Amino acid sequence: MSRRLFVTSTGTEIGKTLITCALAHQLRGTDTRVLKPVVSGYEPDQAAASDPGLILAARGEAVTEDAVAAIAPWRFRTPVAPDLAARLEGRAMTAAEVAAFCAKAGDAVETLIVEGAGGLMAPIAERETFLDVLALTRWPSLLVIGSYLGTLSHTFTAIETLRARNLPVAGIVISESERDAQAIPELRRSIAAFLPELPVCVVPRLAGPRPWASAPTLTQFLVEKS
Ligand SMILES: Nc1ncnc2c1ncn2[C@@H]1O[C@H](COP(=O)(O)OP(=O)(O)OP(=O)(O)O)[C@@H](O)[C@H]1O
Numbered sequence: 532m533s534r535r536l537f538v539t540s541t542g543t544e545i546g547k548t549l550i551t552c553a554l555a556h557q558l559r560g561t562d563t564r565v566l567k568p569v570v571s572g573y574e575p576d577q578a579a580a581s582d583p584g585l586i587l588a589a590r591g592e593a594v595t596e597d598a599v600a601a602i603a604p605w606r607f608r609t610p611v612a613p614d615l616a617a618r619l620e621g622r623a624m625t626a627a628e629v630a631a632f633c634a635k636a637g638d639a640v641e642t643l644i645v646e647g648a649g650g651l652m653a654p655i656a657e658r659e660t661f662l663d664v665l666a667l668t669r670w671p672s673l674l675v676i677g678s679y680l681g682t683l684s685h686t687f688t689a690i691e692t693l694r695a696r697n698l699p700v701a702g703i704v705i706s707e708s709e710r711d712a713q714a715i716p717e718l719r720r721s722i723a724a725f726l727p728e729l730p731v732c733v734v735p736r737l738a739g740p741r742p743w744a745s746a747p748t749l750t751q752f753l754v755e756k757s
């Protein structure tokens with residue numbers, strides 16, 4: 532039995548890491564790996580504040596250089612889209628390489644969670660985006676969306692895009708936005724009207740140094756596959 536989940540989002544800074552950390556925290560003590568294969572804006576001397584650093588902390592693991600490198604092999608200092616960051620730093624990656632890394636890293640584990648970089652179609656190479664990684668792995672996506680004004684169009688566009696490539700969607704998590712937030716019940720109603728088959732969970736604004744620890748249960752989005 533194996534469970535695979537790709538945490539993606541309608542854009543950057545929406546809440547993927549928070550949701551990935553919540554899952555990592557809720558899955559402590561189980562046979563789980565959590566990856567953040569591509570990360571830009573990574574400062575080695577501030578590793579604890581980086582996405583892979585937060586993921587390790589949520590799992591209760593030490594944030595060492597080796598531990599970060601093992602879950603995030605493509606780390607770029609420049610805080611721009613991965614394709615540009617790679618080009619500026621004289622490196623390159625392909626969707627096939629990222630997908631192969633994820634598949635190998637998850638080879639022997641029961642549960643594998645992968646956080647994307649940026650939004651669903653963030654470019655990772657000259658003519659490839661993260662969607663191409665999803666298309667290669669074909670693992671279900673958990674789409675993290677905000678509650679800001681305009682989120683519905685972004686959400687429906689992302690779902691249509693996934694469906695156009697015949698990719699499975701595990702569900703939607705609304706991570707409450709700090710700014711321009713709309714009423715969550717109204718958002719839920721619209722999502723249910725357009726996408727009645729998709730499970731939706733709401734993560735309210737969470738505070739504190741370990742916000743993921745107080746997130747609602749999200750493990751229902753992990754589906755067993757034999
Ligand atoms: N529901 C929430 N409650 C409190 N803070 C939140 C919530 N959702 C997101 N945030 C905060 O917003 C910021 C951006 O979220 P996060 O880092 O999870 O986004 P991301 O989608 O992973 O971004 P990136 O594309 O850079 O990986 C973080 O400081 C995060 O803690």
Ligand SMILES: [Mg+2]
Nearest residue numbers: 547548582646
């Ligand atoms: Mg992140």
